[in-house]
Amino acid sequence: MSKRALKTYLSQLSKSALEEQLLDLYNRFPEVKTYYDFVFNPKEEKLVQEAKAKISNEYFPLKRRRPKARRSVAQKYIKHFLKLGMEPHLIADVMCFNLEIAQTFEQERNVPDAFYKSMLNSFTELIQYTALQGLIPNFKERIVKIYTITQDKNWLYEEGFSKALDIID
CATH class of the missing domain: 1.25.40 (Serine Threonine Protein Phosphatase 5, Tetratricopeptide repeat)
Incomplete structure (x- = not known):
């Protein structure tokens, strides 16, 4: 999927659906968890x-x-x-x-x-x-x-x- 297609897809999602997808990514992929852990609490x-x-x-x-x-x-x-x-x-x-x-x-x-x-x-x-x-x-x-x-x-x-x-x- 291209970046453009992803932007289009994301713009069509409701806020709650987008939150759900982000939480799913956070739970499934350790890299996403590491990234968000760093962003919100850099240490x-x-x-x-x-x-x-x-x-x-x-x-x-x-x-x-x-x-x-x-x-x-x-x-x-x-x-x-x-x-x-x-x-x-x-x-x-x-x-x-x-x-x-x-x-x-x-x-x-x-x-x-x-x-x-x-x-x-x-x-x-x-x-x-x-x-x-x-x-x-x-x-x-x-x-x-x-x-x-x-x-x-x-x-x-x-x-x-x-x-x-x-x-x-």
Whole structure:
């Protein structure tokens, strides 16, 4: 069904029928429930703290011995926050946190080459997102610190990190 056809259909419904359909969607689809829960009671800071705890647990687990160090966990939260329409500065904060915790992890462990490529992707996404949202001044210090560590520790793909940073200069 096209958006236009949906608009026509919805305009023909009575208020009570429309309310019924929305309640049905709310009950049937967890995504709709999540969306409305967020809209009416955002608790953004709480969601950010939960995300940071999960990301941290990926690299420094509390209950298991071996870290999984999956970038996908952070990406899942970032994508979810973008869908919800969360404040851009909070999303950028989670993006920075992901890179910072990964750098701490890298200092203590031997990591595969794919780890560096993954972090380059995260760094590039951070730069692009903060530039697009006009948040570079707010996050420049953290971004430069992340970049400096990649250079000081001779991370793979140093040139890629440099090219990504050129956007903000």
